[in-house]
Every structure is written in C-alpha cells, then in structure tokens.
Amino acid sequence: MTEAPPLDSVWLIALLAVVVAVELGLLIWALVDLVRRPATQITGGNKILWLLLSVFVQVLGPILYLTVGRRRDVEPAEEVRRPSAPEPPPPPGAGSPSGAGGPARPGGAPAGTGGHAQAASHVTRAAAFLYGEAGDAVGEPRAARDGDAPAPAPIRRLTTPAVELAGVRKVFKGAAALDGLTLSVPEGSVFGFLGPNGAGKTTTLRILAGLARPTSGDARVLGHEAGADGRTRALIGYLPDVPAFYKWMNAAEYLRFSGRLFGLEGARLESRIAALLELADLGRVTTRIGGYSRGMKQRLGIAQALINAPRLLLLDEPTSALDPIGRREVLDMVAALRGRTTVFFSTHILADVERVCDTVAIIDRGRVVEQAAIDELRRRRHGLNRLVIDVDDPGRLADALVGQPWLRAVAPAESGGLVLSVDDLAAAQRALPHVLAAAGVALERLETNELSLEDVFVGLVGERQA
C-alpha cells in the first residue's frame, strides 16, 4: 500500500480555502438566481424547498438547484417560412410544383392572390400525397403522380358516423362540463364544432382522443368506443389547443417519433415526413422545437396529427392564437383535407367555420343547441334572408308591417331604417311595394342580406344565456 504523503499546513489551509470559496460561490450563485428567477421557471415551482435544499445540503444543494432546479425557457426563434425560391423538392410522388413564383411575401409564398394560390397548392400537393399514398386508410388508393392539385381520393362512405356522441356527460368536481351532449359527424365532412369559451369543446375532443372518459353516456369514434385501445387511436389524429412537443427534438425527429408510434417504418415513414414537413412549411427549419414560434408549433402540430393519414382528424381551436397569415395557412391545410378525411374542428372563430366547414354543431353549456349544414342552419333558424330597408318614416312602416305572413321579426337598423327577418323572400319582395304605398312612406334604400353564421350563433347562444 502506498503511504499518504504528509501535507504541509499552509497547503492544507489553501486547499480548504479553495473548497470553502467554491462552496460559498455556489451557494451565493444559487441564492441570487433563486431570488431573481420567477417561480414558473423553477422545477416544481417551489422556491422555499429549493432555498432550504441549497442552504442546508452543503455543496450538493446548490449544484442540484443550478442543474435541475432551473428551467430555461427558450425565446421563440423568428418565424421561419419557406422562401419562394428555390422551391423545396416536392414530396415523393407529388408531381411538379405549380405557379410561376413572383415576389416573396413575408409568409413565404409570393404576394397577392397568386402567392396564396401557390401556398395553397403546396398544401394541396402534400395532402394529396399523404392520402394518395395512404389511400388504403380512407378509401380508394390514389397516388398523386401527375398534376399539381389532384382531386381528392373518394372516401369510402360508411354507414357508421365518424363521431357519435349519445347523452355524454362529464362532471368535474360536481360541475358538468358536458351535460348530455349528443351529436353525429358524418364521415368525410369538415365539421365545425362551435361554441363560446367554456362550452365544453376541449372536453369533448379529449374524450374523443381517449385522454378523458365520459362520466356517463356513449362516445364512439368510427364505430369503436372512444379511446378504448390503441387500435381506435390508430385511426385518429389529434391536435390539442396548445400543442407541446419535446423541445430537444427537431420537427423531423418529432414526426419520426410520432410515426413509429403508429407502426410506420423505413421509406414509407420517411416519405411521409418529407411530405408533412412541406405541408407545414418546416422543411428547411433545422432548429430544435424549443426555439419555434407559436405558429410553427401549430403547423407542426397539424403535421404530427396527419402522420398516420388519419380517418378522423381532431383539431382543437387550431387557429385561435395565430396571426392572420398563420391562420390562413392552417385553414388552407384543413381545406386541402376536404374529401380526404373527416375533420372535426373546434373553434369559437365563426369566420373560420364559414370558410372551411360544411357542417356545424353549436354547443353551449355542455349541450348541442343546433347541428346542421351551415346553409341549412341559417335557413332553419331565422328564415332565409333579411331585408334592410330605409324609408322616410320607419315608425309608420313598422306599424304597416304588422300581420304580414312572410315577416318573422322587425328590428331597427344602424342606418335608422328597419331590418326585416323574412321567411319567404319572394313573397316579401312582391308584397313590400303595396305595403309601402298603403302606408304612404317613401322608399330610400332596400337591401337583401343573407343571415351570417354570427347572427345564428349569437341568436342561439345569446337566447340561452339571456
């Protein structure tokens, strides 16, 4: 055994001084950081626990806090979008890109209508590849080999609805988030699930995705009990309202991870990843997800939800926090999926529903208050049209209109005239000249407006809340 050499006292004191200095330095560093750092950026969010640990556990306490206790929040990188030139390679089998280019807009595609058309085109190509290549999942196989925007493959219409909820209740601590929710979503539709904040939209989507269970009632997805097992979840794609990813991965790594969970491997998986990166405009982004902006995360969220070419795509308020360009891109993605899969799209933004959805359900306080095709909904609720009429004496005209069989309601217009809700537009147009003449009022303006979805929504939800 080797003899330990005797240490000179001076060196020993110097060594101890270094150790003490390091220990004190670590302690001061940890305490200063602890005081200045908001609790939200501390693991566990408990400052007191970390303070006690740092002070009483010599050396290791501060080291533990400095390594584990601090959470670094990465500032979002600048929005990185696809430049207009050179065009990124199309996904395998997706055909050649269309459009002649043009000046680049900040969002990546060329400015103006042509730019939007080109942006929409690459989205359509990617969607066509995905569902062409994976056509067996949703209908007849159809590879997008030629042409820019091939028509969607026909969906095999099933008698079973894509989503079927029957009397679903979900109670949280005594409060009912869903109160007997019943609705049916036909396969192949782009279905808008519309409701005010807190109406139960997110809870419904979480049940359909298998993350939550109904307290009572029946929730079925493509004929199977929602979330019952992996086989059901293999048929759906899900994007939560605030998607969270592993920050240390990049987009391709996350899509690869997601694809493997669906059993995809090899060239099939890699070609889908390429197509989806193009779909999400993330093909040239090499940074890790921790540095992504909100819009980039949202687009990646849609891409990961599509990795399995799902038969049902669940999107929870996918546009709620996006800027106008990001919102338009997400809506383009949803529109490109029309006819290829069923999209169940929750939102409280009425314009989004009017733009991409063909069928809508309006939910309020955990119950569906209306479900129909958008046009049918307008017709069913308040009649077909409304007339805005300006006259020299609105009061006398309102009196003269009482009892007209085609008239549903009369309200003052912002212009000072009247807004007439009418069941039968043709009858109103024939009768109005006689009513005006009989009342002796002079017509200044007559305008026919369709009821907007907003009118219907406010009418339905406002009535219940009043």
Added chain:
Amino acid sequence: MSGLRTMLAKELAETVHTWRIWVLPGFLLFSGVSAALVTYFMPALLESLGGETAGIAIALPDPTAAMAYTEYLGNLSELVILALVIAYGGIVSSELRSGTGALTLAKPLSRTAFVTAKWLSQLCVIVLATALATAVCVGVTAALLSTGPLAALAAATGLWLAFATLLLSLMVLLSVLLPAPAAASGAGIGIYIALIVIGQFGRLADWSPSGLPSAGIALLQGLPAVWVAPLITSLAASAVLMLAALWFFARREI
C-alpha cells in the same frame, strides 16, 4: 406493449439530450472519485491538524481499498439516493404538466408502455452509471491505494442497485399519484428517511428493504451479512410499486 420500443428509445435519447445525463451519473462519478480521495487523504488531513480534534487524539488505521469501497457505498446510500429521489419526482408528471404526454398518449401508445419505458430507461441509466462509477472508484483506489475485495464490492453494488430500483419504482408511483414533482420528491424523501429509521431495528432490517444498504457494507467489511430476504422483499416491493403505478396511470385522466 404497443410502442414500448419507440418510447424507450425516446426516453434514452431525452436523457442524453437534456440535463438528466448530468445529474445521477454526475453524482455517481463524484461519489466514486471522492470516496477514494477522501479515504486516501483523511489520515494526512488529520495529521496536519495535529492528530487531535478538540483535545481528543484520533488514531485512524492506515487507509485500505476496502475502506474506500465502504466510503463509496456510503455515498451511494445517502447522497446518490437523495439525488435520485429529487431528480425523479417528475418522472411521469412532468410530461403531463407540460402537455407533451397528452400528445403522445393520444397516439396508439399504451399507457403501460409509457410508464414502463420511463422506468426501464432510467433503470438503464442508473445501472450503466453505477457500473461506470464503480469502475472509476476501483481504478482511482488502485492508483492511490491498492485493489480491494472486488467480488464483495460487486455484490454490495448489486444490492445497492436493488435498493435504487426500489426507490425508482417508488418515485414512478409517487409521480403518477402526485401532479407536483416537488410533492413527489418530498414524499419520496420522507419514505426514504422512514426506511433508514426502520433499518435501525434489527428484526425489520433482517427482512425488509431497509437492510440492503447495511448488508452491502457488511459484505465489504467481511462481516456476516443478511441480504437474501431484504433483496427478495426489495424486488417484490419494486414489482408491487410498479404494478400500482401502472394501475393508477391506466385510470387517470390526462
């Protein structure tokens, strides 16, 4: 188990890409190196202080490799276990709190695979880091002192690994039950202290997991060690804790 291999690969990659790689392996390596150094320099340190503390003369035997190994095992049973309990307070709950778990579990990955992958990956990290730290301890000890009872060290380290596995399983269960990592760590530290206290009672230490750390040290010192029953109860308790974690996780909402 659907998706276990993919989830396990992700967990191992995450360990390498994030702070996790520095915590337990760091503590383990520190323990391995410091045990040999402290054992080697302790007599010299005391001698430089005049060989007495508070007027009491201290006579230490010459440092040996077995003493260094014992110091190492002591470090493992205290510092490293404490680090393990704190580091794994959020082993499951942190994914649910951040929202990454919801996105992953909406895919056809079974909840059993989700939890098992986390447990397996961290068990791999602990076993590999312990093997490395033990090898470093043996190497540094051999350089400074000599080679000690390697078979006893291997056996004692194996017993410690069984104890660490038990605490890892405990932390998985606590992290499933308690959404806040700090709460899970606090509960874990409390249970660890309870195990140490139980270990002070001879009968209980003879068959309960709390007897494992002291059994390992006894092996190193060449003393009679009661380790079979504590080993069996530790492994059985690990299995029960993991089954409970899987059962609760399968029923909770994400």
